[in-house]
Amino acid sequence: xxxxxxxxxxxxxxxxxxxxxxxxxxxxxxxxxxxxxxxxxxxxxxxxxxxxxxxxxxxxxxxxxxxxxxxxxxxxxxxxxxxxxxx
Amino acid sequence: xxxxxxxxxxxxxxxxxxxxxxxxxxxxxxxxxxxxxxxxxxxxxxxxxxxxxxxxxxxxxxxxxxxxxxxxxxxxxxxxxxxxxxxxxxxxxxxxxxxxxxxxxxxxxxxxxxxxxxxxxxxxxxxxxxxxxxxxxxxxxxxxxxxxxxxxxxxxxxxxxxxxx
Numbered sequence: 001x002x003x004x005x006x007x008x009x010x011x012x013x014x015x016x017x018x019x020x021x022x023x024x025x026x027x028x029x030x031x032x033x034x035x036x037x038x039x040x041x042x043x044x045x046x047x048x049x050x051x052x053x054x055x056x057x058x059x060x061x062x063x064x065x066x067x068x069x070x071x072x073x074x075x076x077x078x079x080x081x082x083x084x085x086x087x
Numbered sequence: 088x089x090x091x092x093x094x095x096x097x098x099x100x101x102x103x104x105x106x107x108x109x110x111x112x113x114x115x116x117x118x119x120x121x122x123x124x125x126x127x128x129x130x131x132x133x134x135x136x137x138x139x140x141x142x143x144x145x146x147x148x149x150x151x152x153x154x155x156x157x158x159x160x161x162x163x164x165x166x167x168x169x170x171x172x173x174x175x176x177x178x179x180x181x182x183x184x185x186x187x188x189x190x191x192x193x194x195x196x197x198x199x200x201x202x203x204x205x206x207x208x209x210x211x212x213x214x215x216x217x218x219x220x221x222x223x224x225x226x227x228x229x230x231x232x233x234x235x236x237x238x239x240x241x242x243x244x245x246x247x248x249x250x251x252x
Contacts, residue, residue: 015150016220017232020245060218063153079150079218085233086147086154086178086219087131087190087210 038068103158114193123195125202138240141226150218172196
């Protein structure tokens with residue numbers, strides 16, 4: 001079995017307060033397959049500064065909002081969105 | 088860190104986000120035709136107070152590619168619901184001072200009902216769906232992220248090193 005079939009690699013984008021908490025705007029994560037969006041959140045929660053994240057933040061995959069059970073594909077762009085405050 | 092503003096916008100990539108002052112008159116001109124005799128507009132300005140605290144200035148940042156897609160989707164929905172209406176929208180990002188326009192919507196339709204309805208729909212959906220964030224600088228020297236879900240409406244932010252608030 002190749003390594004590519006065992007892990008899913010995604011780019012995670014962090015914004016606003018969440019970028020401040022984790023000290024970065026972007027992190028690449030390799031997750032065991034099958035990898036859900038919630039698995040990204042769980043990994044972030046365990047990172048330094050990640051404890052300040054809400055356990056169920058607003059999430060997006062490839063620039064569209066998605067529920068936490070969404071399964072991720074290699075190369076997906078995941079975004080973890082703080083409460084929106086536009087307008 | 089660059090969270091104060093998203094990556095510099097490239098003109099070719101953006102239709103709705105602006106780093107320069109908004110132009111409501113330009114939006115109105117863009118949607119008005121001789122068939123559309125009703126024009127409604129909304130302008131959201133930076134307030135000098137939030138939840139009882141004096142605000143000096145604020146910074147808007149965005150997840151720009153998704154914000155652009157959501158803005159386009161909101162306008163498409165407005166057009167589907169009010170086919171005779173034409174709506175234009177701009178949202179500012181970057182550092183704004185009190186009184187600056189943060190968001191502008193202009194809706195034109197043959198009659199006022201559709202114009203008001205389409206304008207209202209677009210501003211409400213923008214506030215609900217478009218990934219944009221606000222970082223407020225308060226008169227007491229502290230900084231906060233606006234969070235409509237938090238008690239008090241904001242959560243403390245880290246002041247920038249080497250810059251007075």
